Structure formats: C-alpha cells, structure tokens
Amino acid sequence: MKVVLIGAGSGFGSRLSIDILSREPLRDSTIALCDTDEKKLKTVHAYIERVIDANDLPAKVVSHTDRTKVLKNANFVVISVAIGGPAYYDKPYEFEMGIPRKYGIVQTIGDTVGAGGVFRTLRTGPELMAMVKDINRLAPNATIVNYTNPMAMVTWILNECSNVPVIGLCHSVQGTSKQLAGYIDAPYEETGHWVAGINHMAWFLEFTHNGKDAYPRLFKASRDPKVFAGNRVRFEIMQNFGYFVTESTPHMSEYVPWYQHEQEIMKPMVMNSDAIKGRRQSWFEDMGVKASQADSVKLVRSHEYASGIMEAMTTNEPMRFNGSVMNRNLISNLPQGCCVEVPCLTDNMGIHPCEIGDLPPQCAAMCRSNIAVQELAVKAVLERDRAAAFHAVALDPSVGAVLSLKQIRKMFDEMWKAEGNLLAYYRPRLRKTA
DSSP: OEEEETTTTSHHHHHHHHHHHTTTTTTTOOOEOSSSSSHHHHHHHHHHHHHHHHTTTEEEEEEESSGGOOOOSSEEEEEESSSOSSSSSSHHHHHHHHHHHHHTOSSSSSSSSHHHHHHHHHHHHHHHHHHHHHHHHHHHOOOEEESSSSSHHHHHHHHHHOOEEEEOOOOOHHHHHHHHHHTOOOOOEEEEEEEEEEEEEEEEEEEETTTOOOHHHHHHHHHHHHHHHEEEEEEHHHHSSOOOBBHHHHHHHHHSSSSOOOOHHHGGOOOOOGGGHHHHHHHHHTTTGGGGGTSSSSSSSOSSOOOOOOOHHHOOOOOEEEEEEESSSSTTTTTSSEEEEEEEETTTTTTEEEEOOOOHHHHHHHHHHHHHHHHHHHHHHHOOOOOHHHHHHTOOOOHEEEOOOOHHHHHHHHHHHHHGGGEEEEEEOSSSOO
16 A cells, blocks of 8 residues: 655644554555655654664655655555645735734634634645646545644535545544533433534534433533633534534634624734644544654554544445545535535545435534535635635635725735735736725
8 A cells, every 4th residue: 555645744644544554454655755845754763763763664654745756656645735824823824814804803723714724725725626637647545634734624625626536534523522522421322422513513413322312411511600611612502503513712713703792712823923822732632642652663553533443444344434525415404516524434445424314404504604615715725816815815704704805905915915825826807806
C-alpha cells in the first residue's frame, strides 16, 4: 500500500504515519511525505525513519517537495494543508480574525464558516483544485482523505473536481463521544452514539449507555453549574434545542448568531498567536494522544479514522466511522448535493455512507444556515466569483447578527485587499454584480 501525505509538515504528517505503522496489516506500506516547507519535511521524514527503525518495520518512507514526484500509483492521498501561511497564527490568518473583530465580529477560531472561514476557503480552494488535477492524472485508483479546513467547503470543492472517491475526516465525533461518557460517569466502551449533520455541526441523534437512552442523564449533568460552565455553549444549545452538537464551545459559538451579543463569553475564547505550543499539545490530546507521547518512537495510535479506513479497505474487515460526504439522499431535510457528515461503513468495496432520513427540524435549520454560506463560498471558488464570496459572508449568521450590509461590504473589501496575491486566482465578473 502506498499512502501520500500532502502537507506532511503539519501535525497530521507524523501522527497519521504512526497510526498507519501501528496497524499490523499496513506495516509494509510506503509512506510518501510531501510539503513545500523543506525544513519541516526533513524533520518529519527523519522522525518516521526513526520510528520504523526502532520498531524493526518493513515500511518505507520517501519524501519530496513536489507532489507530482510522489503521487504516482498512490492508494490513498491524505491532504492536510495550510495555504498562504500558518494555519492558526501570522498572516493571513490574523487578517481573517482581526479585520472582522475591528467591525465587532468576534471569531474564536475562524476555520469553518464566518468571514474567516469564507476567506480561508477562497485562498485554499484553488490550490486544492490543482492538487486534485494531479491526483486524477497520477493516482487514478486512489482515495482522497481530506483533513483540511474548512472541512465542509473544502471537501465539497474536492468532490466537484475529483475523479476518485473523497472522504473528509475530523475528530469531533470521537472526542465528543468520550466527553459525553465522562459527563454521565460511564465507561466509554459501554456507550453508543448515532451522529449526523454537517462537519462541526453534527448532532448526537442517539446517545446510549448499555443500550438505554442516556440523554436524561446528560441533561441532569448539564444542570450542575460547574459542568455547565465548562462547556456552556454546547450545553445551552442542548437545553434549548434538545440535542448535543459535535464541536467545542469555542467552535459552536461562531456558527450561530446568539453569542455575538454575549462578548463576555466570546472574548476569553478568542485564539491568538501567543499560545501556539499549548494549542499543539491540546490538539494532540484532542486526537486521543497524550502530548507527552506525541514524539515517541513507540507505536501509539490516535483515534483518527484514517488508518482504520485504510486497514478496512485493505483487509475487508469492515469499520464504521463518521465522515464528510456529499448529500446524495442521505439527510432528507438538508439540500441535495451539499456536504454532510454521517456514519459510514467501509470495506474493500469502498466507503458506504448511511442514510439518515430527517434530522430534527430545529437541528436541520441550524445546519441549513451554515450550508447557505458553504454553498456560496464553493460557488465563489469554482466559478472565480467574487460576488458569490461577498454573498457568503453577508449571509453568515454571526456576521448578519452584528453588521448592516453597508458595513459588511466595507469589511469584505478590506479583507479582500489584505489577502492580496492570495486571491489573484479570481477574475473580475464580466457583468455588473454585487
């Protein structure tokens, strides 16, 4: 098996490589690392070599800064990239956080929807389209595994361009389900869940303990002031709308309009460039790996789905996971053709998303408000349409909760100017539009 990791200099490069090597049926794989940052690439390559040698594995690791040199005949292509600058600090990320904040919009992370998420998509989408063109040509039998945010919009764009299967992966479901088990003081292996919606806004439609509905216990736990304070937004959403959502309180606060009016909640959660190391450690914890084990040569496996999918497709031992796929009759009260996150089964015949039917209508309504933004941002990328990009920002729930259209236009134009050559891909419209 050959796995290409594009963006190998990110935390995913080393982490997913270890996950692959930890699985017996995959230990003779070729891991091909690719990153435009040669220094980071050499560091990850050397680390994976140390792990292979320390564990006496038959695997092979190669690397190159040019993806076309490693893509040929890949079975899996993992994409985890930050286009234009570091993912969560420095420029252009600071433009995407700071300019909206100047206009009164507080984003806590800015990588999903909102003004920040839309502009991240605008600068990321064109490069991913170029990647897919190379994958279609050089790896026609591959499966693309996307970890790049904004997950829903990027996975949607990839699906529009790809001749090969695409799955978007996140660790929200794994991490949240373990949190919920803790809230009801139950062993994780005794709990069960059924989760669907969109990435970062999927809903625990069922949460059980030993086969019995555990939601009453979860509601009871949420009435403990200390428990509630530790996850305020998600508990408040559950108490008002009936279901627990997959993403964290800082994330969820961005996707709905209400918290823009509660600055005392938002401002302490705002990410800045002062805590990069701490966030990296937290990120490893979120993946299910202790920060102290992050650079270990031992084969410590995370709870990321990617390596399990690869094993299932290689061995025909089925696996269930949650993934982002296109809505083809999967969730009936969300738009057809949008990107949804649903339970999937995988085996040697590929990835098989599960049909959900209707979401609870209040949950579907919140998802649709974000899908409207996603659809227009995807249109902006695919059609090089600046007007659609403006529409995406203007229709975002958190933006509309604070600003008038005149203010949104001014903010949008300022952000567009700040991104400069990162948006050179977009040509002017031929007709007069917004």
